[in-house]
Amino acid sequence: MSGDRAVLVERPGVHRLVTRPRPEPGPGEALVRVAAAGICLSDREVYEGRRAPGYARYPVVPGHEWSGTVEAVGAGVDPALLGRPCVGEGFRSCGFCERCRYGETSLCTAGYAETGFTEPGAFADRLLVPARLLHPLPEGADLRAAALLEPAAVVAAAVRAGRPRPGERIAVVGAGTLGLLAVQWLASASPAELAVVDPRAARAERALGFGATRALGPAEVRAAHGGFDLVVETAGAPTTAASSCLLARRGGRVVLTGMFAEGAAGIDPVHLSVSQLELRSVFGASSAAWADAVRAFAAGVLDPAPLVTHEFPLDRFAEALALVGGGDPAVGKVLLRP
CATH class of the missing domain: 3.40.50.720 (NAD(P)-binding Rossmann-like Domain)
Incomplete structure (x- = not known):
């Protein structure tokens, strides 16, 4: 079985590019090949150890802003997702607590869990996520721009x-x-x-x-x-x-x-x-806000593409991270492109 590359932050200030076994989706899961992953200030907080207690768990593969294509699905997942371009919610809400039942999934009371902070994220070749968190995109969608749908969902x-x-x-x-x-x-x-x-x-x-x-x-x-x-x-x-x-x-x-x-x-x-x-x-985004952002993107109301100014491969993570929050007005959104 071939391996996947991932940026692993072992502890604050220490990272390395690792090769790991390719993830296999279990029941209810989907394996996504990452097309692009955005770096934001919260990723820098994770790397520098400045994230609030309980909101990061080391070692961790960061990356909560991402887009990609569904490559495999586990048992119980609709096979129609295979090959679909997609984005996905970061919060791993339980779906059962009172707040989730009200549709306020960003207020889930089951405890904080989020892709790229407490769960393996998208600074990697592939990402394993609960399929219920995926939002399919139209065929031919600009996945470079779609990597910004996570901050767009916060705006929504x-x-x-x-x-x-x-x-x-x-x-x-x-x-x-x-x-x-x-x-x-x-x-x-x-x-x-x-x-x-x-x-x-x-x-x-x-x-x-x-x-x-x-x-x-x-x-x-x-x-x-x-x-x-x-x-x-x-x-x-x-x-x-x-x-x-x-x-x-x-x-x-x-x-x-x-x-x-x-x-x-x-x-x-x-x-x-x-x-x-x-x-x-606002902290994060509910499932409803995600749906709003994806719909606005698909309709052309929202076009994040002009915000992207820099793109780097995984092995230049340190160089990419250094640009984020550096104050250079020429630096907009920085992407990793596995």
Whole structure:
């Protein structure tokens, strides 16, 4: 039996490219040949040992943003999946707890388990996943772009929580991968204004090509306080949760999607209560949000392809990882291509 290559992070700061036996799908499982896998800041957190306790398990093969083609299926799995291009949910929700029964699979109470963090991920030739988590894509789908459907599903969850309506004034805070995908998605909701807030002028200006109507730098933000019906925060920077609430009008809506670290600035409870803000947060994406993202991608509403700027083979993982979060405005989404 031929072997598969995988990037194994043995412990924080230590990795190697290993060859392992090719996985065989068991009952209810599917074996996917990986076409592309995205690297994000949370992968760097795993590598550097900065992931919150309980949200990573070593040794681990990272990779939670991926696309591929179903190569084999186990017992009980529809054989029609064979040869289908697909993406897959990362959370290994149980499907039986009360939250799962309500369709809130990202809130599963059975314990945290996620592909690429506690379960083997997609920085490998092949990936073994529960078939129930797969979302088939149309034949001929751009699998390079489809690797970004995981962050797109997070954006879909934020859009579901934010409930944009035509003619509203909307702000997106942060112009990274999540921010640009959010701009592209929210532009389809016909807002009266769609502003992007980012201190990095080059990134903020890039959002104009994704459907934003204006870019706000630090000098313009204060004048924009209280000016938006909906604010979607995507940056996860130390001050952006608090500053996003200041951008919303009284009675407005704020959705936090960025991953914050300990020590981030708190939200002023007086402002929150007096302004009667509706505040929601997003961590990952439910099955419904995944379905929204796949449908938007298939319909052409969402095109993540322009976000990809760099592609590397598995054996250049260290070089690829070093680009992520380095601050270079020329670096967008970085992919591994097994």
